[in-house]
Amino acid sequence: PAMTGVNLLDEKAVQHRSAIYGECFTHTALDMDDPARNLRWRWVVADGWKLIDPSQLESRNGARPELYHLADDPT
DSSP, X not given: OOSOXXXXXXXXXXXXXXXXXXXXXXXXXXXXXXXXXXXXXXEEEETTEEEEEEOHHHHHTTOOOEEEETTTOOO
């Protein structure tokens, strides 16, 4: 109860959200005092679309934003 957010396994709660946001971090932290250094991607799912936005580090390594229409590309 003390944690904010939505249980993504709760269909009713998820249906009340207009979008779901998340972030992916490296599992081997580069800098524990600066969590942003460990960020790899941010993502959002809304209206049947998923946007994956790479971090600056990933962008420097050639990663580009990715946009998917989930009904057409479910994987």
